[in-house]
Amino acid sequence: MRKCRSLVTLIGKLCADRIMERTQLQGPINATLFSPAQLQSIVLSNNQLNGSLDLGTNYGSQLLLVDLQNNSISEFAQGTGYSKELLLLGNPFCQKMPSSENCIVPQQPNSSYATPTENCVALSCNAQQLLSPNCNCANPITGILHFRSFSFSDFQNGSYYTLLQAAMMESFKSDQLPVDSISLSVPLKDAYDYLEVRLDVFPSGVYVFNRTGFSVITSQLNNVTFVKLPDAFGPFFFILNTDNYFTGSNKSSNTGIVIGAAVGGSVLMLLLLMAGVYAFHQRKKADQATELMNPFASWDQNKANGAAPQIKGVLSFSFEELKKCTNNFSEDNALGSGGYGTVYKGTLPTGVLVAIKRAKQGSLQGSHEFKTEIELLSRVHHKNLVSLLGFCYQLGEQMLVYEYIKNGTLTDCISGKSGFKLSWTKRLGIAIDSARANCKSC
Numbered sequence: 001m002r003k004c005r006s007l008v009t010l011i012g013k014l015c016a017d018r019i020m021e022r023t024q025l026q027g028p029i030n031a032t033l034f035s036p037a038q039l040q041s042i043v044l045s046n047n048q049l050n051g052s053l054d055l056g057t058n059y060g061s062q063l064l065l066v067d068l069q070n071n072s073i074s075e076f077a078q079g080t081g082y083s084k085e086l087l088l089l090g091n092p093f094c095q096k097m098p099s100s101e102n103c104i105v106p107q108q109p110n111s112s113y114a115t116p117t118e119n120c121v122a123l124s125c126n127a128q129q130l131l132s133p134n135c136n137c138a139n140p141i142t143g144i145l146h147f148r149s150f151s152f153s154d155f156q157n158g159s160y161y162t163l164l165q166a167a168m169m170e171s172f173k174s175d176q177l178p179v180d181s182i183s184l185s186v187p188l189k190d191a192y193d194y195l196e197v198r199l200d201v202f203p204s205g206v207y208v209f210n211r212t213g214f215s216v217i218t219s220q221l222n223n224v225t226f227v228k229l230p231d232a233f234g235p236f237f238f239i240l241n242t243d244n245y246f247t248g249s250n251k252s253s254n255t256g257i258v259i260g261a262a263v264g265g266s267v268l269m270l271l272l273l274m275a276g277v278y279a280f281h282q283r284k285k286a287d288q289a290t291e292l293m294n295p296f297a298s299w300d301q302n303k304a305n306g307a308a309p310q311i312k313g314v315l316s317f318s319f320e321e322l323k324k325c326t327n328n329f330s331e332d333n334a335l336g337s338g339g340y341g342t343v344y345k346g347t348l349p350t351g352v353l354v355a356i357k358r359a360k361q362g363s364l365q366g367s368h369e370f371k372t373e374i375e376l377l378s379r380v381h382h383k384n385l386v387s388l389l390g391f392c393y394q395l396g397e398q399m400l401v402y403e404y405i406k407n408g409t410l411t412d413c414i415s416g417k418s419g420f421k422l423s424w425t426k427r428l429g430i431a432i433d434s435a436r437a438n439c440k441s442c
Protein backbone atom coordinates (compact mmCIF):
# COMPACT_ATOMS: atom_id res chain seq x y z
CA MET A 1 0.00 0.00 0.00
CA ARG A 2 2.98 2.30 -0.48
CA LYS A 3 3.27 5.17 -2.87
CA CYS A 4 4.09 3.93 -6.40
CA ARG A 5 7.30 5.52 -7.64
CA SER A 6 7.64 4.22 -11.23
CA LEU A 7 5.38 3.86 -14.17
CA VAL A 8 5.96 0.09 -14.20
CA THR A 9 4.93 -0.10 -10.58
CA LEU A 10 2.13 2.27 -11.32
CA ILE A 11 0.68 -0.08 -13.85
CA GLY A 12 1.73 -3.42 -12.44
CA LYS A 13 1.01 -3.17 -8.69
CA LEU A 14 -2.00 -2.69 -6.58
CA CYS A 15 -1.71 0.61 -4.78
CA ALA A 16 -4.28 2.53 -2.81
CA ASP A 17 -2.84 5.72 -4.29
CA ARG A 18 -0.81 6.41 -7.39
CA ILE A 19 1.00 9.71 -6.99
CA MET A 20 3.43 10.76 -9.69
CA GLU A 21 3.45 14.50 -9.81
CA ARG A 22 6.12 16.41 -11.79
CA THR A 23 7.75 13.25 -13.09
CA GLN A 24 7.73 14.23 -16.79
CA LEU A 25 5.33 11.46 -17.73
CA GLN A 26 4.41 11.75 -21.37
CA GLY A 27 1.88 10.37 -23.80
CA PRO A 28 -1.73 9.32 -23.61
CA ILE A 29 -3.27 7.64 -20.59
CA ASN A 30 -4.37 4.06 -20.78
CA ALA A 31 -7.77 3.35 -19.18
CA THR A 32 -6.35 0.24 -17.49
CA LEU A 33 -4.54 2.64 -15.14
CA PHE A 34 -7.80 3.23 -13.29
CA SER A 35 -8.91 -0.38 -12.99
CA PRO A 36 -7.23 -1.79 -9.82
CA ALA A 37 -9.93 -2.59 -7.29
CA GLN A 38 -8.15 -1.07 -4.23
CA LEU A 39 -7.17 2.14 -5.98
CA GLN A 40 -8.42 5.25 -4.19
CA SER A 41 -6.61 8.10 -5.85
CA ILE A 42 -4.47 8.81 -8.86
CA VAL A 43 -2.41 12.00 -8.80
CA LEU A 44 -0.55 12.64 -12.05
CA SER A 45 -0.64 16.42 -12.06
CA ASN A 46 2.09 18.60 -13.63
CA ASN A 47 3.24 16.09 -16.24
CA GLN A 48 3.01 16.04 -20.04
CA LEU A 49 0.20 13.55 -20.44
CA ASN A 50 -1.81 14.26 -23.54
CA GLY A 51 -4.40 12.89 -25.86
CA SER A 52 -7.96 12.10 -24.96
CA LEU A 53 -8.83 10.98 -21.45
CA ASP A 54 -11.00 7.93 -21.14
CA LEU A 55 -11.60 6.42 -17.70
CA GLY A 56 -13.37 3.50 -19.30
CA THR A 57 -16.07 1.61 -17.50
CA ASN A 58 -13.81 -0.65 -15.55
CA TYR A 59 -12.32 1.84 -13.05
CA GLY A 60 -11.83 0.76 -9.45
CA SER A 61 -14.85 0.78 -7.22
CA GLN A 62 -12.93 2.67 -4.46
CA LEU A 63 -11.58 5.35 -6.76
CA LEU A 64 -12.27 8.77 -5.19
CA LEU A 65 -9.82 11.14 -6.84
CA VAL A 66 -8.22 11.53 -10.25
CA ASP A 67 -5.93 14.57 -10.35
CA LEU A 68 -4.62 15.35 -13.83
CA GLN A 69 -4.16 19.08 -13.44
CA ASN A 70 -1.58 20.90 -15.58
CA ASN A 71 -1.12 18.32 -18.32
CA SER A 72 -1.85 18.48 -22.07
CA ILE A 73 -5.10 16.56 -22.19
CA SER A 74 -7.24 17.94 -24.97
CA GLU A 75 -10.33 15.77 -24.74
CA PHE A 76 -12.35 14.04 -22.05
CA ALA A 77 -15.00 11.48 -22.88
CA GLN A 78 -17.67 12.27 -20.32
CA GLY A 79 -20.55 10.03 -19.51
CA THR A 80 -18.49 7.08 -18.29
CA GLY A 81 -20.37 6.99 -15.02
CA TYR A 82 -17.46 8.17 -12.85
CA SER A 83 -18.97 10.64 -10.38
CA LYS A 84 -16.12 11.24 -7.88
CA GLU A 85 -13.48 13.96 -8.04
CA LEU A 86 -11.74 14.50 -11.41
CA LEU A 87 -9.45 17.52 -11.71
CA LEU A 88 -8.49 18.74 -15.19
CA LEU A 89 -7.67 22.42 -14.55
CA GLY A 90 -4.63 23.52 -16.56
CA ASN A 91 -5.30 21.24 -19.55
CA PRO A 92 -6.23 22.36 -23.08
CA PHE A 93 -9.57 20.70 -22.43
CA CYS A 94 -10.47 23.41 -19.87
CA GLN A 95 -9.69 26.15 -22.42
CA LYS A 96 -12.32 24.66 -24.64
CA MET A 97 -14.77 23.77 -21.81
CA PRO A 98 -14.10 26.33 -19.01
CA SER A 99 -17.51 25.77 -17.45
CA SER A 100 -16.95 22.06 -16.98
CA GLU A 101 -17.18 20.92 -13.38
CA ASN A 102 -13.78 19.27 -13.87
CA CYS A 103 -12.17 22.65 -14.57
CA ILE A 104 -12.88 24.50 -11.33
CA VAL A 105 -10.32 25.09 -8.58
CA PRO A 106 -10.50 21.99 -6.38
CA GLN A 107 -11.64 22.20 -2.80
CA GLN A 108 -9.06 21.26 -0.21
CA PRO A 109 -10.01 17.69 0.67
CA ASN A 110 -9.81 18.33 4.41
CA SER A 111 -11.62 16.54 7.11
CA SER A 112 -13.12 17.68 10.36
CA TYR A 113 -12.28 14.37 12.00
CA ALA A 114 -11.45 14.41 15.72
CA THR A 115 -10.99 11.58 18.17
CA PRO A 116 -14.42 11.31 19.78
CA THR A 117 -15.12 12.29 23.38
CA GLU A 118 -18.87 11.89 23.13
CA ASN A 119 -19.06 9.56 26.10
CA CYS A 120 -17.88 12.34 28.43
CA VAL A 121 -20.41 14.21 30.49
CA ALA A 122 -20.32 17.93 29.75
CA LEU A 123 -17.11 19.18 31.25
CA SER A 124 -15.59 22.58 30.89
CA CYS A 125 -11.83 22.70 31.27
CA ASN A 126 -9.87 25.82 32.10
CA ALA A 127 -8.03 27.80 29.46
CA GLN A 128 -4.77 25.80 29.64
CA GLN A 129 -6.50 22.41 29.57
CA LEU A 130 -8.28 20.23 27.05
CA LEU A 131 -10.75 17.40 27.47
CA SER A 132 -9.08 14.07 26.82
CA PRO A 133 -10.86 11.14 25.09
CA ASN A 134 -11.01 9.61 28.58
CA CYS A 135 -12.92 12.67 29.84
CA ASN A 136 -10.11 14.22 31.90
CA CYS A 137 -9.19 17.88 31.80
CA ALA A 138 -5.43 18.10 31.39
CA ASN A 139 -2.64 20.00 29.70
CA PRO A 140 -1.59 17.80 26.76
CA ILE A 141 1.59 17.78 24.70
CA THR A 142 0.39 19.14 21.39
CA GLY A 143 1.89 19.12 17.92
CA ILE A 144 1.40 18.16 14.30
CA LEU A 145 2.13 14.77 12.78
CA HIS A 146 3.30 15.12 9.20
CA PHE A 147 2.85 12.10 6.89
CA ARG A 148 4.69 12.28 3.59
CA SER A 149 3.69 8.95 2.08
CA PHE A 150 0.16 8.34 3.18
CA SER A 151 -1.78 6.23 0.72
CA PHE A 152 -5.41 7.11 1.15
CA SER A 153 -7.60 9.93 -0.04
CA ASP A 154 -10.65 9.53 2.08
CA PHE A 155 -9.84 12.00 4.82
CA GLN A 156 -13.35 11.68 6.20
CA ASN A 157 -12.82 8.04 6.93
CA GLY A 158 -12.22 7.90 10.67
CA SER A 159 -11.12 4.27 10.61
CA TYR A 160 -7.64 5.33 9.50
CA TYR A 161 -7.23 7.60 12.51
CA THR A 162 -8.66 4.98 14.86
CA LEU A 163 -5.94 2.60 13.68
CA LEU A 164 -3.30 5.30 13.98
CA GLN A 165 -4.46 6.20 17.47
CA ALA A 166 -4.40 2.55 18.59
CA ALA A 167 -0.91 2.05 17.15
CA MET A 168 0.47 5.12 18.90
CA MET A 169 -1.13 4.25 22.23
CA GLU A 170 0.30 0.76 21.94
CA SER A 171 3.79 2.22 21.52
CA PHE A 172 3.36 4.59 24.48
CA LYS A 173 2.16 1.72 26.65
CA SER A 174 4.91 -0.68 25.61
CA ASP A 175 7.45 1.98 26.56
CA GLN A 176 5.59 2.50 29.85
CA LEU A 177 5.24 6.21 29.26
CA PRO A 178 2.79 8.08 31.50
CA VAL A 179 0.22 8.64 28.76
CA ASP A 180 -3.49 8.49 29.54
CA SER A 181 -4.80 8.88 26.00
CA ILE A 182 -4.17 10.60 22.73
CA SER A 183 -6.42 12.60 20.49
CA LEU A 184 -6.10 13.05 16.72
CA SER A 185 -7.90 15.83 14.92
CA VAL A 186 -8.22 18.05 11.88
CA PRO A 187 -6.40 16.02 9.25
CA LEU A 188 -5.56 18.11 6.21
CA LYS A 189 -3.25 18.19 3.23
CA ASP A 190 -0.65 20.92 3.34
CA ALA A 191 0.88 22.83 0.44
CA TYR A 192 3.29 19.93 -0.24
CA ASP A 193 0.47 17.39 -0.21
CA TYR A 194 1.68 16.02 3.09
CA LEU A 195 -1.01 14.87 5.47
CA GLU A 196 -1.06 16.87 8.69
CA VAL A 197 -2.84 15.54 11.76
CA ARG A 198 -3.00 17.35 15.06
CA LEU A 199 -1.88 15.18 17.98
CA ASP A 200 -2.69 15.79 21.66
CA VAL A 201 -0.99 13.48 24.18
CA PHE A 202 -2.66 13.56 27.59
CA PRO A 203 -0.83 12.78 30.86
CA SER A 204 -1.85 9.88 33.04
CA GLY A 205 -3.08 10.63 36.56
CA VAL A 206 -1.89 14.24 36.58
CA TYR A 207 -2.96 17.47 34.96
CA VAL A 208 0.35 18.17 33.38
CA PHE A 209 3.46 16.19 32.39
CA ASN A 210 6.53 16.74 34.52
CA ARG A 211 9.72 17.71 32.75
CA THR A 212 10.98 14.14 32.50
CA GLY A 213 7.74 12.84 31.03
CA PHE A 214 7.59 15.75 28.64
CA SER A 215 11.10 15.26 27.31
CA VAL A 216 10.81 11.47 26.99
CA ILE A 217 7.52 11.68 25.08
CA THR A 218 8.64 14.45 22.75
CA SER A 219 11.89 12.66 22.01
CA GLN A 220 9.98 9.43 21.29
CA LEU A 221 7.67 11.29 18.94
CA ASN A 222 10.73 12.45 17.04
CA ASN A 223 12.13 8.94 16.90
CA VAL A 224 11.24 7.39 13.53
CA THR A 225 11.41 3.88 14.93
CA PHE A 226 9.21 4.67 17.90
CA VAL A 227 5.88 3.63 16.49
CA LYS A 228 4.85 1.06 13.91
CA LEU A 229 2.15 2.91 12.04
CA PRO A 230 -0.57 1.41 9.89
CA ASP A 231 0.69 0.99 6.32
CA ALA A 232 -1.71 3.61 5.01
CA PHE A 233 0.25 6.36 6.82
CA GLY A 234 3.89 5.56 6.11
CA PRO A 235 6.68 7.36 7.99
CA PHE A 236 6.05 10.61 9.81
CA PHE A 237 7.73 13.45 11.60
CA PHE A 238 6.38 15.40 14.52
CA ILE A 239 6.54 19.15 15.12
CA LEU A 240 5.85 20.17 18.68
CA ASN A 241 3.61 23.13 19.33
CA THR A 242 6.03 25.16 21.40
CA ASP A 243 3.47 27.74 22.50
CA ASN A 244 1.42 25.72 24.90
CA TYR A 245 3.71 23.59 26.99
CA PHE A 246 7.02 23.62 28.81
CA THR A 247 8.78 25.80 26.29
CA GLY A 248 6.23 28.52 26.84
CA SER A 249 5.98 27.99 30.56
CA ASN A 250 9.77 27.80 30.71
CA LYS A 251 9.94 31.29 29.34
CA SER A 252 7.53 32.61 31.89
CA SER A 253 9.12 30.69 34.71
CA ASN A 254 12.57 31.84 33.63
CA THR A 255 11.29 35.38 33.45
CA GLY A 256 9.77 34.84 36.87
CA ILE A 257 13.07 33.52 38.18
CA VAL A 258 14.97 36.49 36.74
CA ILE A 259 12.45 38.98 38.16
CA GLY A 260 12.35 37.13 41.47
CA ALA A 261 16.15 37.04 41.69
CA ALA A 262 16.40 40.74 40.83
CA VAL A 263 13.77 41.71 43.39
CA GLY A 264 15.19 39.32 45.98
CA GLY A 265 18.72 40.64 45.35
CA SER A 266 17.57 44.24 45.69
CA VAL A 267 15.68 43.48 48.90
CA LEU A 268 18.71 41.62 50.25
CA MET A 269 20.99 44.53 49.40
CA LEU A 270 18.56 46.95 51.05
CA LEU A 271 18.36 44.76 54.15
CA LEU A 272 22.15 44.48 54.32
CA LEU A 273 22.45 48.25 53.94
CA MET A 274 19.88 48.82 56.69
CA ALA A 275 21.60 46.25 58.90
CA GLY A 276 24.93 48.02 58.28
CA VAL A 277 23.49 51.42 59.19
CA TYR A 278 21.79 49.91 62.26
CA ALA A 279 25.00 48.18 63.34
CA PHE A 280 26.94 51.42 62.85
CA HIS A 281 24.46 53.33 65.02
CA GLN A 282 24.45 50.60 67.64
CA ARG A 283 28.24 50.61 67.70
CA LYS A 284 28.23 54.37 68.05
CA LYS A 285 25.69 54.15 70.88
CA ALA A 286 27.72 51.43 72.57
CA ASP A 287 30.87 53.52 72.25
CA GLN A 288 29.04 56.50 73.71
CA ALA A 289 27.71 54.36 76.56
CA THR A 290 31.17 52.94 77.21
CA GLU A 291 32.62 56.42 77.08
CA LEU A 292 30.06 57.57 79.65
CA MET A 293 30.82 54.65 81.94
CA ASN A 294 34.56 54.83 81.45
CA PRO A 295 35.80 57.92 79.64
CA PHE A 296 39.29 56.38 79.40
CA ALA A 297 38.14 53.31 77.50
CA SER A 298 39.12 54.75 74.15
CA TRP A 299 42.66 55.32 75.36
CA ASP A 300 45.11 52.56 74.97
CA GLN A 301 45.11 50.92 78.34
CA ASN A 302 48.84 50.17 78.37
CA LYS A 303 49.51 48.93 81.78
CA ALA A 304 51.82 51.01 83.79
CA ASN A 305 55.12 49.26 83.87
CA GLY A 306 57.28 52.26 84.18
CA ALA A 307 57.73 52.62 80.45
CA ALA A 308 57.31 55.97 78.80
CA PRO A 309 53.74 57.09 78.17
CA GLN A 310 52.54 56.01 74.75
CA ILE A 311 49.02 57.22 74.23
CA LYS A 312 47.99 60.76 74.94
CA GLY A 313 51.35 61.08 76.65
CA VAL A 314 50.21 59.42 79.87
CA LEU A 315 49.88 55.97 81.37
CA SER A 316 46.91 54.49 83.07
CA PHE A 317 47.81 53.06 86.47
CA SER A 318 45.67 50.75 88.48
CA PHE A 319 44.90 51.59 92.10
CA GLU A 320 46.78 48.48 93.20
CA GLU A 321 49.91 49.53 91.35
CA LEU A 322 49.99 52.96 92.97
CA LYS A 323 49.05 51.51 96.32
CA LYS A 324 51.98 49.15 96.07
CA CYS A 325 54.53 51.73 94.95
CA THR A 326 53.55 54.15 97.75
CA ASN A 327 53.70 51.49 100.43
CA ASN A 328 49.96 51.60 100.79
CA PHE A 329 49.92 55.41 100.78
CA SER A 330 51.87 55.41 103.99
CA GLU A 331 52.51 58.54 105.96
CA ASP A 332 56.20 58.01 105.37
CA ASN A 333 55.70 58.47 101.67
CA ALA A 334 53.67 61.69 101.98
CA LEU A 335 55.51 64.63 100.44
CA GLY A 336 52.98 67.24 101.39
CA SER A 337 49.46 68.27 100.64
CA GLY A 338 47.71 71.02 98.78
CA GLY A 339 44.22 71.99 97.79
CA TYR A 340 43.87 68.87 95.64
CA GLY A 341 44.91 66.37 98.23
CA THR A 342 47.94 64.56 99.62
CA VAL A 343 51.05 64.03 97.48
CA TYR A 344 52.87 60.72 97.95
CA LYS A 345 56.30 59.70 96.83
CA GLY A 346 56.29 56.44 94.96
CA THR A 347 58.71 54.13 93.19
CA LEU A 348 57.61 52.38 90.03
CA PRO A 349 58.73 48.77 89.38
CA THR A 350 61.34 50.21 87.01
CA GLY A 351 62.80 52.32 89.80
CA VAL A 352 61.49 55.62 88.50
CA LEU A 353 60.46 57.97 91.29
CA VAL A 354 57.07 59.60 90.98
CA ALA A 355 54.92 62.04 92.94
CA ILE A 356 51.32 60.85 93.20
CA LYS A 357 48.66 63.45 93.87
CA ARG A 358 45.68 61.63 95.42
CA ALA A 359 42.45 63.61 95.25
CA LYS A 360 40.70 63.96 98.55
CA GLN A 361 36.95 63.94 99.06
CA GLY A 362 35.67 67.27 97.85
CA SER A 363 38.36 67.51 95.16
CA LEU A 364 36.95 64.70 93.09
CA GLN A 365 35.81 65.83 89.67
CA GLY A 366 33.38 64.43 87.22
CA SER A 367 34.95 61.82 84.97
CA HIS A 368 34.91 64.11 81.95
CA GLU A 369 36.45 66.96 83.84
CA PHE A 370 39.17 64.62 85.12
CA LYS A 371 39.82 63.35 81.61
CA THR A 372 39.95 66.88 80.23
CA GLU A 373 42.47 67.86 82.88
CA ILE A 374 44.66 64.89 82.02
CA GLU A 375 44.52 65.72 78.32
CA LEU A 376 45.45 69.30 79.06
CA LEU A 377 48.32 68.43 81.42
CA SER A 378 49.68 65.85 79.00
CA ARG A 379 50.12 68.53 76.37
CA VAL A 380 52.05 70.93 78.57
CA HIS A 381 55.79 70.39 78.46
CA HIS A 382 58.43 72.77 79.76
CA LYS A 383 61.75 72.34 81.47
CA ASN A 384 60.46 74.24 84.48
CA LEU A 385 57.15 72.46 84.70
CA VAL A 386 56.62 69.06 86.24
CA SER A 387 55.52 66.53 83.61
CA LEU A 388 52.45 64.39 84.06
CA LEU A 389 53.36 60.73 83.69
CA GLY A 390 50.03 59.04 84.30
CA PHE A 391 46.82 58.82 86.17
CA CYS A 392 44.57 56.45 88.04
CA TYR A 393 40.82 56.39 87.76
CA GLN A 394 39.64 53.35 89.67
CA LEU A 395 37.56 52.44 92.69
CA GLY A 396 36.35 56.03 93.03
CA GLU A 397 39.90 57.30 93.21
CA GLN A 398 41.37 60.07 91.07
CA MET A 399 45.16 60.31 91.13
CA LEU A 400 47.70 62.16 89.02
CA VAL A 401 51.20 60.77 88.68
CA TYR A 402 53.98 63.33 88.13
CA GLU A 403 57.70 63.05 87.76
CA TYR A 404 59.31 63.35 91.11
CA ILE A 405 61.18 66.61 91.87
CA LYS A 406 63.95 65.71 94.19
CA ASN A 407 65.11 69.15 95.29
CA GLY A 408 62.13 69.89 97.49
CA THR A 409 59.84 72.85 97.26
CA LEU A 410 60.76 76.34 96.12
CA THR A 411 60.53 77.41 99.75
CA ASP A 412 63.04 74.70 100.66
CA CYS A 413 65.38 75.95 97.93
CA ILE A 414 65.12 79.58 98.98
CA SER A 415 65.58 78.74 102.60
CA GLY A 416 68.36 76.26 101.86
CA LYS A 417 66.54 73.53 103.71
CA SER A 418 66.91 71.18 100.77
CA GLY A 419 70.65 71.69 100.69
CA PHE A 420 70.36 73.42 97.35
CA LYS A 421 70.86 77.18 97.61
CA LEU A 422 69.49 79.38 94.81
CA SER A 423 71.35 82.58 93.99
CA TRP A 424 69.20 85.64 93.31
CA THR A 425 70.16 85.49 89.64
CA LYS A 426 68.93 81.91 89.35
CA ARG A 427 65.79 82.74 91.27
CA LEU A 428 65.07 85.59 88.82
CA GLY A 429 65.74 83.31 85.79
CA ILE A 430 63.43 80.63 87.15
CA ALA A 431 60.75 83.20 87.76
CA ILE A 432 61.01 84.57 84.19
CA ASP A 433 60.97 81.05 82.69
CA SER A 434 57.95 80.13 84.74
CA ALA A 435 56.16 83.27 83.65
CA ARG A 436 56.95 82.48 79.99
CA ALA A 437 55.82 78.91 80.38
CA ASN A 438 52.60 80.02 81.97
CA CYS A 439 51.99 82.44 79.12
CA LYS A 440 52.62 79.69 76.53
CA SER A 441 50.25 77.36 78.21
CA CYS A 442 47.54 79.99 78.59
Ligand SMILES: Nc1ncnc2c1ncn2[C@@H]1O[C@H](COP(=O)(O)OP(=O)(O)OP(=O)(O)O)[C@@H](O)[C@H]1O
Pocket residue numbers: 335336337338339340341342343355357386402403404405406408409
Ligand atom coordinates in the same frame (compact mmCIF):
# COMPACT_ATOMS: atom_id res chain seq x y z
N1 LIG B 1 56.36 66.61 91.66
C1 LIG B 1 56.64 66.74 92.94
N2 LIG B 1 57.82 66.28 93.39
C2 LIG B 1 58.14 66.39 94.67
N3 LIG B 1 57.34 66.89 95.58
C3 LIG B 1 56.15 67.39 95.19
C4 LIG B 1 55.75 67.31 93.83
N4 LIG B 1 54.52 67.88 93.73
C5 LIG B 1 54.18 68.25 94.97
N5 LIG B 1 55.13 67.97 95.83
C6 LIG B 1 55.08 68.21 97.22
O1 LIG B 1 53.76 68.14 97.65
C7 LIG B 1 53.35 69.35 98.24
C8 LIG B 1 51.95 69.68 97.87
O2 LIG B 1 51.92 69.96 96.54
P1 LIG B 1 50.65 70.44 95.83
O3 LIG B 1 51.00 70.70 94.40
O4 LIG B 1 49.52 69.59 96.13
O5 LIG B 1 50.40 71.79 96.56
P2 LIG B 1 49.98 73.13 95.99
O6 LIG B 1 51.20 73.70 95.44
O7 LIG B 1 49.29 73.84 97.05
O8 LIG B 1 49.03 72.82 94.79
P3 LIG B 1 47.44 72.64 94.72
O9 LIG B 1 46.83 73.72 95.55
O10 LIG B 1 47.16 72.77 93.33
O11 LIG B 1 47.16 71.28 95.31
C9 LIG B 1 54.32 70.32 97.72
O12 LIG B 1 54.54 71.35 98.69
C10 LIG B 1 55.57 69.54 97.50
O13 LIG B 1 56.38 69.53 98.69
